[in-house]
Amino acid sequence: MNKIESIGSIIRFHRKKAGLTQKQLATLAGVGKTAVFDIEKGKKTVRLNTLTTLLSILNIHLIVQSPLMDQYNHDEGNG
């Protein structure tokens, strides 16, 4: 039920649960500390790959939902 708009505070929550500082997470993800700080602060203009790298380290997944997804999934040849 959680939306992408609150991804910053979600990342912060998971990072603390993992016992990591911003810098430690940044190093694990191979990005700068500024990127972690900016994303947790709610910056929307971050790059998708920077975000997804952090998410994968924290075991957070983004799921795509829409009324047409059933059609999409039943259709062969996607991806």
Added chain:
Amino acid sequence: MNKIESIGSIIRFHRKKAGLTQKQLATLAGVGKTAVFDIEKGKKTVRLNTLTTLLSILNIHLIVQSPLMDQYNHDEGNG
């Protein structure tokens, strides 16, 4: 069940269902045609806000999932 990795082809599928060309979608979203083309092609280094603008127009939603999300949601004072 669909992951963010295939967001490009998902967007393309929804755009066609909506009867829009890349340029029409770009104009609606207030972004350049290059951005739509790149995202549909699978570019991962796009900016999050560029992506989410397209998604909202096509009525596609990104949901955040993780084993710790229950804890996060029961905790007050997030956001």
Added chain:
DNA sequence: GATATTTTACTGGTATACCGGTAAATAACG
């Protein structure tokens, strides 16, 4: 309260996302 750790903030430099224009492939259609 003093000290150490972490977070926040600012900076100059570099890489690149994004822009609109243009043009060549590719697809749709008579």
Added chain:
DNA sequence: CGTTATTTACCGGTATACCAGTAAAATATC
């Protein structure tokens, strides 16, 4: 087929994400 619409590709220019330092708040630990 020929014509039109769409997609793909490339371009120079501009804006900005990101980087590593540095330093000052804020927080935690003793």
